[in-house]
Every structure is written in C-alpha cells, then in structure tokens.
Amino acid sequence: MIEPFVRLTGKLAALPRANVDTDQIIPKQFLKRVERTGFGPALFHDWRFRADGTPNPDFELNAPAAQGASLLLTWENFGCGSSREHAVWALREYGFRAILAPSFADIFFANCCQNGLVPVRLLPQEIGELFRRHRAAGGEYHLTVDLEEQRVEDGLGFRTAFTMERYRRDMLLRGLDVIGRTLLLEERIGAYERSRETRPGNGETW
C-alpha cells in the first residue's frame, strides 16, 4: 500500500543540476540491503558527506534552509542511469513527496509512481522561474503541488498546470496496489496465454 498523494504544500529544496543519475542518488555500496527501508540516511551520500563522514556544507540539501523540505526542484533528465528503485526509496524516506523537473528518465519515473513520489514535469522556463523564486526567498520557499487538479502554485503569483497520465495519477491519488489491480484482469491474462498456444509455431512469442 503506497501513501496516497492528493495535494501537498511544502518547503522546496533546490538542486540546480542536470542529469542527476541514480548512482548519485543512492551509491551502490548501499544497495546490499534486502529491505525496502534504511536508504534515507544514504541519499546523495557522496555529495552529502565528505570522505571523512562529516556533512559537506557546500551540498545544496545541507543548507539550513533546505531542512524539512518535502519538494525537490531540479533540472532535466533526473534519475537517469540504473533501474535501482532504491533511489526512490531513499528520496521518500528522506522526506520528499514530489520532484519538479523538466524531464525524468523513464525507469525512474515509473519507479516514483510505484512509491507515492510524484514526478512533476514542468517546462524548462517554469523550472527556471521556480529556481529564481526559491533563490529570491533565501531558500525559504513553499509551494503547493495539487495532483488532483494537476496544478503547481506558490500563492504569490506563480501558478501553472502539469499533466500526468490518468493511470499513474489514479494510482498516486488513491495509493492503489497495482498488482491487485492487474490481478482483476487475471482472466484476460489466462486467455492471452491460451491464445498463444494456438499461434503458428505453437507458443510463438508474437
């Protein structure tokens, strides 16, 4: 059961980098766990901590104003690289509920939706504007992400719409169990399996 997401007003943290890959989000030395939990403390590990283990004061999320943020603002192609869902588990456990970017890598996008982390695609100029507003507010900047209305607004004049495919949106809004939902179609799966056996070549794959 994933936690439903309808709308959320929260503090925004800014990570003005493009092509942030999943190796940065959760480095491989933390992939050995066999649970879905325990990844939050390792989020962005090699950026967040110096080699001696102390926090790196230069890293954006270590800024005092970024503490307690539930929304993450970043540049394009976020989550590229490996399929590791651990990256999404780490972001969720750290406290993020939505990520705003011009684009996301495909597998990462799907992984977000499976875990109640809302990937919000906005235009590059809108993301740029949010970076400006975040900076102007000294990092103390709050935003509302409304998934039901597919809208982002700051109550200070910034207001824009985004779109998400209905299937993914329903899943996120209602915290649906995707497997349970697919299993409602079990008869169709069975029928498909039987139809395959009568294809030329007996069980041909296409």
Next chain:
Amino acid sequence: MTARTLFAKVWDGHVVAELPEGPALLYVDLHLVHEVTSPQAFESLRQAGRRVRRPELTVATVDHNVPTGDRRGPIADAISARQLDALASNAAEFGVELFDLQSPQQGIVHVIGPELGLTQPGMVIVCGDSHTATHGAFGALALGIGTSEVEHVLATQCLVWSRPGTMEARLTGTPAPGVTAKDLILALIGRIGTAGATGHVIEYTGEAIRGLSMEERMTVCNMSIEAGARAGMIAPDETTFAYLAGRPRAPAGAAWDRAVARWRELRTDPGATYDKQVELDASTVAPQVTWGTSPGMVTPVTGRVPDPGDFATDAERSAVARALEYMGLTPGTPLEGLPIDRVFLGSCTNARIEDLRAAARVVRETGRRHVARGVRAMVVPGSQQVKAQAEREGLDRVFSEAGFEWRNAGCSMCLGMNADVLQSGERCASTSNRNFEGRQGRGGRTHLMSPPMAAAAALAGRIVDVRTWAGEERGGGAA
C-alpha cells in the same frame, strides 16, 4: 495491413489488455532476475501471499554483488552474502531456476541470457536492470524495470507500460579498422545526448548495423539506456539465427524451423514510419573516449578536453566545469597521452568472447607485452562460459603473462559493489558503460572506451589511439 515497425510487431503481439487510463498490460516471455533488485520484490510477494505466476519463464543468476577473485571459500562480505542467500532461498521457495556462484553457466545476466539461447527474437524480456536493453540485439523488446515492477511481473507475468515512441538510428557506411561497436554507440550518444531517446525505443538500422556480429550488436543495444531509451532493437537476420542455432535453450528440430520462419517476419515493413530519426555515418567514427561524468561527454581519442566556455547554456557550462573538476582535467588537454592507473576489461557491454579476443589481439600484436609499470589491469569475463572459452583459446595466458589479472565472472568494477573498486583520484580506462561520479569507486575517474583501446591503454600506461599506437609498437620493435 498497415506497415508496422519491428517494435510495433512485437508490442502488438504482447498486448493482453489496453487499460482505459492509458497504458497497456504487456505479456512477458522471459523475466531475468538478479540478487540486487529482487529481494524486496520476493519479500512483498510473500507478505501478500502471492505466488510466481510463471516460474518456468523466470531465470535467476548472481552477478552484481559476487566476488570475482577466489570463490572457494565463504564470501568475505557478510552483507553481500546475505543478498546471495536471499536469492537462493527465494528461487527455491518460488520454484525459479538459479545459476548460482557454483554454476558453470553463472555470469552477468545480460551475457548468459543470449549465451544460453534464452533470449530469442520477438520476445518481451524484462529484468530489474537498465541494461536489459542488450537483449534487443535479437529483435526482442527488452527493457529494464524497477523492483516494484519486478514484483508485478513475478505475480502477473505482465508489465504495465505506456506505448513509447519509436526512434530509428540509422548507421550507414562501414567502420574503419580499429573502430568497434562500442565506438559507434558512444559516438551516437555523443550526438543525441543522454536523454536523446527518452520515451522512445530505438531501432538500429543501416548497413553498419547489418555488418556487426551478434556480440557487437549486443554492445550497441546495451547502451541504448545511456541514450535515454528504455530499449533498443535490431531486426533479426541470418547472423542472429546462426548465433542462436544449437544454443541449449533455443528451439531445436522442427520447432527451430518454424521459429526461424516466424522470426524472418520480424522486420520493419517498407513504408512504416518512426516518430524520430537520426543518422550516423559509421565511416567517420574514430575510437571514442569519454572525458566527463556522463556517457554523452565523449570525444574521438584524437580530440581534446573541451572548455566549458564552448557550451551554449549556463546549465551545460556548469555541468562541464563540474565534470572537469571531478575528472581532474584541464580544458584543451589532448585525451591521447593521459596517464591512467587502472584498467577494467569487463561488464555486460564488453566482456563477451569477441571482446576478450580483440583485447588479447592488441596484447599479442604489440611488441610491448606487459602492462605498464604502476598500472593495475583486470579482465573480468562476462560469464563463466566466456571464461572457459577464453581459457580454451589460451587468452587467459596472454593476459596473465602480460600482467593483467584474470578473474571470475561478474559485474565487478562496472559498478564496484564488490571489492573491485577504484581509489579516490585513480584514473581508469574502462570498457563498461557508465562514467558517473563514483560509479567505480568514490572519487574514481572513469574513461569509457572499447576493449582494444583499454588493452592498449593498459600496456602504454596512458590513453593511446590503438589505430596508430599498436603499429608504432610493432614497427619500433620495443620488447
């Protein structure tokens, strides 16, 4: 019937249901499983009281987290061992076949699938690993999925996926000697960028692709994900059938003939259109070397480290500046001549037998037969079968006598989950697929290149142009 692309034919043949809210429910023919992205999926399955719907279509191996040194003793890393144990008990509990550390067929999941003949044209193949795209070389629709999707496939044998766009990458011309499949795909990524094919499935076409062996095609499809595509495909042809014939899990006898007849139809019909197209003249491609921290940060080996000022946008300039700082490089430095500390010959991109042969050839052909002083070089075959084959051919001795470490199969330093990692600041010539910060070890500096280029770098102790360097070494008669 309307003209369809290769992708459309495979997609259409697998739609179990079109969900009203957008995506389709797609049937999966082969589900490959490994130890890192599966334990949470099996655990949730167990908690929900669900079973694996088609265990006979599910195959597991261990690769990401396995030691590649001596395997006779217990695994030193207790946490790694726990992950391997978890896969073994999950496989036993749910009735899934497992190629474990002791199996002579163990290896990187994307190497053993094709090698065993599990990977076949027209299939939908998934695995909790982004380089599943490799299997597309056979005309399969093969893609990486996350752990929740792994669980979904285990429980339902289906994947929920919204129909992606199609992109044709047409590679014309003939690559020059010394230019490999790795160079072609790196050059393409350099051209279209690491998000160039996001939301699309690439079909590689053109005479340069037709001329590639199966293993080379796998190298190309493997790195589709580095171009942003979840899958890459190549239409099957005689090369494909010749590779598959006689493989243990491929059809045999009359079933083989029927299968091949069907597979021949797996090609894009004349007149079918793609959503996007890109063309690359393979004859213009030189050996490629990455200089930055993303596979798109790549240049011919004859090139120089770029200047951030040469880039158009602020975002690019800051990304390049950051990458150069991480890589310890100054703008304008020629790639050729850059000293290296480590060499990694391995990964699902470039650790098949042809890769090892090509690298060994460089070692043999050059007068200088030993790895340069101060350089540590490892060869990690993609599977135990590749390793055994190489040993039959005496390649292990070529490498060992030259000072390369000859190891057991696994992902190894491609992602450095086991003990095979770079130390901070070490510069590595690597045949793997990702040069992300810290990918091969925190602070490690990765330069991606082809196996012959990496072998030459090991011997020279610096990045060299294999096309000219090997000849000079021979001509110069250095011993």
